[in-house]
Amino acid sequence: MNPEYEAVIGLEVHAQLLTDTKIFCGCSTKFGNPPNTNVCPICLGHPGVLPVLNKKVVEFAVLMGLATNCRINFDSVFARKNYFYPDLPKGYQISQYEAPICENGFVEIELKDGTKRNIGLTRIHMEEDAGKSIHDLAEATYVDVNRCGVPLIEIVSEPDMHTPEEAYEYLSRIRQTVQYLGICDGNMEEGSLRCDANVSVRLKGEKKLGTKTEVKNMNSFKNVEKALLYEIDRQIEILEDGGRIIQETLLWDAGNNIALPMRSKEEAHDYRYFPEPDLMPVAISQEWFNEIKAGLPELPKERKLRFISEFSLPVYDAEILTSSRDLADYYEKAVSVTKDYKSVSNWVMGEVLKIVNENKITVSSFSIRPENLGRLINLINDNTVSGKIAKDVFQIMLGEDKDPAVIIKERNLVQITDTSELEGVIDSVLESNPKDVKEFLSGKEKVIGFFVGQIMKETKGKANPKAVNEILRKRLNALR
Numbered sequence: 001m002n003p004e005y006e007a008v009i010g011l012e013v014h015a016q017l018l019t020d021t022k023i024f025c026g027c028s029t030k031f032g033n034p035p036n037t038n039v040c041p042i043c044l045g046h047p048g049v050l051p052v053l054n055k056k057v058v059e060f061a062v063l064m065g066l067a068t069n070c071r072i073n074f075d076s077v078f079a080r081k082n083y084f085y086p087d088l089p090k091g092y093q094i095s096q097y098e099a100p101i102c103e104n105g106f107v108e109i110e111l112k113d114g115t116k117r118n119i120g121l122t123r124i125h126m127e128e129d130a131g132k133s134i135h136d137l138a139e140a141t142y143v144d145v146n147r148c149g150v151p152l153i154e155i156v157s158e159p160d161m162h163t164p165e166e167a168y169e170y171l172s173r174i175r176q177t178v179q180y181l182g183i184c185d186g187n188m189e190e191g192s193l194r195c196d197a198n199v200s201v202r203l204k205g206e207k208k209l210g211t212k213t214e215v216k217n218m219n220s221f222k223n224v225e226k227a228l229l230y231e232i233d234r235q236i237e238i239l240e241d242g243g244r245i246i247q248e249t250l251l252w253d254a255g256n257n258i259a260l261p262m263r264s265k266e267e268a269h270d271y272r273y274f275p276e277p278d279l280m281p282v283a284i285s286q287e288w289f290n291e292i293k294a295g296l297p298e299l300p301k302e303r304k305l306r307f308i309s310e311f312s313l314p315v316y317d318a319e320i321l322t323s324s325r326d327l328a329d330y331y332e333k334a335v336s337v338t339k340d341y342k343s344v345s346n347w348v349m350g351e352v353l354k355i356v357n358e359n360k361i362t363v364s365s366f367s368i369r370p371e372n373l374g375r376l377i378n379l380i381n382d383n384t385v386s387g388k389i390a391k392d393v394f395q396i397m398l399g400e401d402k403d404p405a406v407i408i409k410e411r412n413l414v415q416i417t418d419t420s421e422l423e424g425v426i427d428s429v430l431e432s433n434p435k436d437v438k439e440f441l442s443g444k445e446k447v448i449g450f451f452v453g454q455i456m457k458e459t460k461g462k463a464n465p466k467a468v469n470e471i472l473r474k475r476l477n478a479l480r
Contacts, residue, residue, distance in 0.1 A: 005202065005203060006206075009198070014129075045091070065102030070121060074284045077281045079275055080273065081093045093127060106119060119157055128152065129149065199215060199228060200213070212245075213248055216251055217251045217254075333370035351391075416464060426468070
């Protein structure tokens with residue numbers, strides 16, 4: 001990116017809400033059902049039908065507004081957004097325009113260098129989704145209208161971002177927030193979280209905004225970053241060559257890493273917005289608002305700060321552990337049975353996340369119950385098992401949903417702490433390795449590691465390492 005220029009970026013994020021039914025009818029919102037089966041006359045826009053608003057959609061929108069410091073409008077209005085598209089049977093989309101449910105919020109982001117910034121939110125509004133055109137099955141284009149009427153919230157940012165990194169962090173915070181609230185699964189690959197970017201460039205110090213383009217079809221966080229970088233560089237190159245930017249909508253081609261023109265960019269008047277005549281204004285009473293607010297969970301920032309203060313965790317650990325609600329819940333359940341907070345953190349960030357990432361599963365479907373992980377750590381700390389044996393027990397626990405104490409007893413994995421038994425093994429190892437004993441006596445301290453390894457091998461890893469080291473050194477020093 002040319003350092004003489006500054007990018008101006010605003011993101012429009014659509015989050016598909018986790019309701020069982022659509023926004024204005026009783027059809028299922030389940031993803032992956034056969035095409036054109038989750039439909040009825042209401043979501044298909046048949047003449048004479050009337051929409052009925054799903055109460056849960058309003059509650060989810062208010063929760064998101066509260067979590068992003070928005071003003072909640074107790075009175076809001078639905079509007080018709082008119083446009084023709086093959087996957088929009090009604091010829092219009094029910095959305096909100098002049099009177100959205102949430103306005104004037106912000107999201108705090110933190111960059112890699114530690115810089116913190118607030119990204120303003122213009123609005124959050126409720127709307128229904130359109131269907132899906134499928135172009136890659138044959139020469140013809142197919143239409144699947146299962147998604148018509150699926151509830152969305154659109155989160156519109158101010159043009160406050162200036163780099164792809166800031167946009168990436170902002171989008172990450174939005175996804176983390178909707179997942180913490182339990183209102184959206186945040187899956188970009190399945191389209192339940194979609195992002196469109198408005199991008200323009202200007203010379204640094206310039207106050208006037210440049211001509212913007214809109215980039216669509218970015219289905220991963222990395223693609224958002226790549227597409228923004230590409231479009232910023234493209235616009236700068238055009239301006240440097242004396243050209244002018246055309247206001248248009250672009251589609252990101254992830255396979256070729258280029259943005260391709262789709263159509264000229266629409267303005268609000270192109271959609272001929274007008275109040276939706278079939279729906280009453282949305283009126284939120286103070287009592288209902290209080291009920292929704294009472295259901296607001298602890299959010300990532302607050303939870304991270306609490307983990308640092310309550311469990312004395314490093315900032316890095318707290319950041320990782322609170323990155324998702326499921327992971328934070330798993331950690332808290334594990335420390336409910338042990339006070340070794342740091343060891344639980346190490347195991348969760350190490351062993352647990354390793355399995356989760358390798359198998360591409362969610363933390364909630366991880367097979368070891370968090371309480372059993374906490375119990376395993378207690379068994380290490382009370383010297384029932386060594387750290388090495390604990391790793392073996394952990395592997396067994398992946399396939400057997402049992403208390404680790406039961407596994408250890410069944411398989412005779414209890415750590416050997418009996419001094420006389422350890423002395424016998426140590427004496428045997430020293431007698432079998434006279435050459436290495438001489439090396440130690442000549443000043444080569446590193447040979448201690450060899451002896452410990454042999455002793456652990458003889459005891460199949462069950463010897464208490466601390467006791468082994470103490471007895472071993474005592475035996476060797478007695479030979480000097």
